Amino acid sequence: MANNYIHAAFAVTVTASEAELIAAAETALDAIEEDLQGEGRREAYDALGSAFADAFPPISDDPFSGFMPIFPDKDFPCLDATITIEDGQDHTTRVVTFSGDQFGIEQVANLLFACAKSALPIGFEYAYTCDKLRADEFGGGAVIITADGVEYHSTHTIVREALSEESLPKCTRLILTIRDPEHGLLFWNTDTGFGDLASATLFTEQEAADFDVPIAFDEPEWLACPAGVP
Incomplete structure (x- = not known):
């Protein structure tokens, strides 16, 4: 039995209105958890303000859709993150x-993409750990958020690509x-002397x-082996 964790901690400087929008997203989760229906659900959505409505307009009859x-x-729906907001400079x-300690990587990235436009591009890192020293239970990654969208990069991918045939130094x-x-x-050819390419050493x-380069009627030269020669 072992426990796995996704740790992250980072800070982003945003505008005051964007911070209010992030706070409104937390309030929205409280309203959703209450499972309000009908007019009560619409009122809870409207109470979040016009900025929230602009950032997350309904795509169905449910105002929170x-x-x-x-x-x-x-x-x-859960952000899986502790959020604190403090005054800037x-x-x-x-x-x-x-x-x-069980960080919501994707939802936090999506929230920042929707609510923190002034801070873009931004990124954050995370660590994947285990409370037992078991093989392949450790890693991490980074998230890059730009105006074009969200990109995810993991240490697993970095290692795999670094070890790929295309990335390894060629001998x-x-x-x-x-x-x-x-x-x-x-x-x-070390056995038969000079001959065709197929038999070259x-x-x-x-x-x-x-x-020890052999003496020949022409000055021997070293050439890089052509591609395709085994």
Whole structure:
């Protein structure tokens, strides 16, 4: 038995009106949790103000229907973050801090995309941990939020891409050549001497540096092995 956690803590400076909008989103969740219906639900939505209505206009008969898509599970809308709002450096700004041990990465990112336009582009990091030292239970990632949308980057993806064949440094292979007046380029084979490319011996850069180059009628030269030669 082990417990897994998603930790995050970061602060974003936004305008005073954007901070009010974020606070209104928290209030909206309280109204949704009360499961108000009919006129009571509409009144709760209207009480959040015109800025909330502009940011999350209804997309169905439910006044909160435009707000629900920010949550990955619409049946359990929750920000999964502790939010604190403090005064900024002047009266026009506020500092909003998000933190949590089971952090709602996607919903917080969506909330910031909808409510913190003045702060974009912004990003935050998170850590995925476990209370037992078990293999593959640790990682993390980052979220980048721009005017174009939200991008998610995980350490798992970073490691996988870094280890991919395209990303790994290529080991240069070299072949020793001479130019024959009649046959053109000839390629060295350690068993048979100079011949065709298919039989050429491949050398690493270190092996080429240590190799005692044979004497030939033409000055031998090292060339990088052409692509496709095994």
